Amino acid sequence: MKLVIAIIKPFKLDEVREALSDVGVAGMTVTEVKGFGRQKGQTEIYRGAEYSTNMVPKIKVEVACGDDLSHRVVEAIQQAANTGAIGDGKIFVLDLAQAVRIRTGETDDVAL
Amino acid sequence: MKPITKLAGCAGALGLAMFAALPAWAQDAALQAPAAAPSPPTVNKGDTAWMMTSTLLVLMMIVPGLALFYGGLTRAKNMLSTMTQIGAVACFAMLIWVMWGYTEAFGDGGGAFISGFGKAFLKGVTSDSTAATFTPGVAIPEYVFICFQMTFAAITVALVLGSVVERMKFSAVMVFALVWLTLVYFPVAHMVWASNGFFFAKGALDFAGGTVVHINAGVSALVAALILGKRLGYPHERIVPHSLTMTGIGTGLLWVGWFGFNAGSALEANGSAGLAMINTFVATASAGLFWMLAERLNGHKGSALGFCSGIVAGLVAVTPAAGNSGPFGAIILGAIASIVCFYAVSVLKPRLGYDDALDAFGVHGIGGMIGAIGTGIVYAPGLGGPGKPDFNMGHQLAVQIEAVLTTIVWAGIGTVIAIFIAKAVTGLRVSAEVEREGLDLGEHGERAYN
Numbered sequence: 319m320k321l322v323i324a325i326i327k328p329f330k331l332d333e334v335r336e337a338l339s340d341v342g343v344a345g346m347t348v349t350e351v352k353g354f355g356r357q358k359g360q361t362e363i364y365r366g367a368e369y370s371t372n373m374v375p376k377i378k379v380e381v382a383c384g385d386d387l388s389h390r391v392v393e394a395i396q397q398a399a400n401t402g403a404i405g406d407g408k409i410f411v412l413d414l415a416q417a418v419r420i421r422t423g424e425t426d427d428v429a430l
Numbered sequence: 431m432k433p434i435t436k437l438a439g440c441a442g443a444l445g446l447a448m449f450a451a452l453p454a455w456a457q458d459a460a461l462q463a464p465a466a467a468p469s470p471p472t473v474n475k476g477d478t479a480w481m482m483t484s485t486l487l488v489l490m491m492i493v494p495g496l497a498l499f500y501g502g503l504t505r506a507k508n509m510l511s512t513m514t515q516i517g518a519v520a521c522f523a524m525l526i527w528v529m530w531g532y533t534e535a536f537g538d539g540g541g542a543f544i545s546g547f548g549k550a551f552l553k554g555v556t557s558d559s560t561a562a563t564f565t566p567g568v569a570i571p572e573y574v575f576i577c578f579q580m581t582f583a584a585i586t587v588a589l590v591l592g593s594v595v596e597r598m599k600f601s602a603v604m605v606f607a608l609v610w611l612t613l614v615y616f617p618v619a620h621m622v623w624a625s626n627g628f629f630f631a632k633g634a635l636d637f638a639g640g641t642v643v644h645i646n647a648g649v650s651a652l653v654a655a656l657i658l659g660k661r662l663g664y665p666h667e668r669i670v671p672h673s674l675t676m677t678g679i680g681t682g683l684l685w686v687g688w689f690g691f692n693a694g695s696a697l698e699a700n701g702s703a704g705l706a707m708i709n710t711f712v713a714t715a716s717a718g719l720f721w722m723l724a725e726r727l728n729g730h731k732g733s734a735l736g737f738c739s740g741i742v743a744g745l746v747a748v749t750p751a752a753g754n755s756g757p758f759g760a761i762i763l764g765a766i767a768s769i770v771c772f773y774a775v776s777v778l779k780p781r782l783g784y785d786d787a788l789d790a791f792g793v794h795g796i797g798g799m800i801g802a803i804g805t806g807i808v809y810a811p812g813l814g815g816p817g818k819p820d821f822n823m824g825h826q827l828a829v830q831i832e833a834v835l836t837t838i839v840w841a842g843i844g845t846v847i848a849i850f851i852a853k854a855v856t857g858l859r860v861s862a863e864v865e866r867e868g869l870d871l872g873e874h875g876e877r878a879y880n
Contacts, residue, residue, distance in 0.1 A: 362670065363730050363733065364670050364671060364735055365735055365736070365739060365775045365776060366728075366772070366775055366776020366777070366780075367665070367780065369668045369670055371668070
């Protein structure tokens with residue numbers, strides 16, 4: 319099993335969700351996060367006073383999937399979240415050791 | 431002195447309001463017309479209805495208007511503190527007003543700086559008492575006049591707090607309000623609006639309180655902020671408005687309420703009120719756009735806060751000019767005030783390094799000065815103003831500038847006294863822990879958002 323973590327632009331969430339549904343992903347977890355990469359940050363100006371923020375708002379999507387599906391999941395996110403502009407985000411793939419469905423006690427692939 | 435001209439020009443009708451009550455005037459009238467007893471002034475129901483409406487419009491400017499405008503500009507941890515300070519000092523001002531404020535500003539007789547104390551605790555005022563307007567023989571109920579002026583006192587002291595939020599103790603705010611109203615606001619209101627007041631007698635033009643409300647509040651705000659000191663972290667930490675949406679709502683409420691402020695200062699539902707109304711529309715519209723234009727010219731994007739700030743700057747600037755300018759004079763006045771205020775808050779403030787948290791001085795103080803001095807120009811009939819053909823602009827400008835400078839000195843000294851009394855009684859400033867945690871929890875024990 320793999321855990322795919324994607325940091326994407328907030329307005330791309332709906333497209334990413336649709337693309338993942340098409341691939342057959344059954345569920346996902348979404349968090350509003352802040353961070354920075356090469357985009358560095360942005361400047362806000364209030365009544366002439368400038369504030370540089372180095373944290374930019376992003377969305378973190380976490381998807382757990384079987385080993386066979388992970389490549390397609392990564393590909394779907396990469397295509398759906400791509401605008402070609404700086405700050406589109408990153409995708410990380412981790413090995414997932416265990417999964418348990420709380421209601422039934424089912425484990426691993428069945429629990430996804 | 432030409433009383434009719436002057437009265438027509440000065441909204442402070444207070445002067446007029448008082449003149450019916452002045453024994454000297456009553457005697458003159460009796461001497462001139464010994465045969466027929468003077469008929470009592472007529473109270474018109476339309477005028478009365480408009481003045482009661484105006485009074486409520488000004489109340490709307492305080493809570494929720496100013497409370498949301500200022501609250502949105504503070505950090506989330508100080509939202510309730512800001513709103514509560516505004517509401518509480520406004521309430522306190524209302525009570526002080528009926529006890530000694532009204533009589534100190536507009537009571538019986540008195541001198542150039544304060545009025546007599548014969549109407550303390552509203553002594554002698556009944557539902558049959560009347561206050562004069564700008565038209566001879568036309569009056570409004572005195573209770574209505576008292577309420578209308580009460581709202582001015584309430585919002586002015588609340589305006590001052592814009593420079594000191596996020597760090598001043600609630601108890602200090604209340605003590606400051608008590609002393610400041612007594613030493614600064616009531617005397618300045620008397621000077622500008624009472625017929626025997628210092629500025630009124632000189633012919634200073636101030637339709638709805640540019641000097642009394644805005645210069646007075648703005649200068650006091652600056653002095654208070656200087657004594658109180660900067661907020662922790664200013665200007666290195668990121669201290670930004672927590673909700674410009676709230677500020678936007680507050681801006682709208684202030685603009686609507688300002689029609690009561692300006693058009694109500696005609697004291698009648700008439701053409702002068704109509705002039706004040708159109709000026710309050712167009713000067714404000716001009717100022718809202720010109721602030722954004724100033725931002726663009728300085729290489730920034732036109733911002734929502736810039737728009738809101740411009741709206742308020744325009745309202746402030748048109749206040750003394752509301753019934754003393756033609757519409758196109760008001761448009762120019764709004765534009766100039768907006769641009770100057772932009773530079774005051776974005777260039778002057780950082781350069782001088784004072785922490786006027788919500789720009790009470792930068793917008794109200796500077797905008798009020800532009801408006802008060804500009805009124806001496808736009809009043810000219812050649813520029814579309816309501817001045818008489820023999821209007822002497824040079825003389826009027828000198829009078830306006832003298833009134834502005836005197837108010838600056840008076841407000842400055844009075845505020846120093848008020849702040850040091852508040853400091854002696856309460857300690858003035860919250861502890862560093864409370865300031866970091868936020869005044870909502872530290873001073874009121876609740877949060878704005880859960």
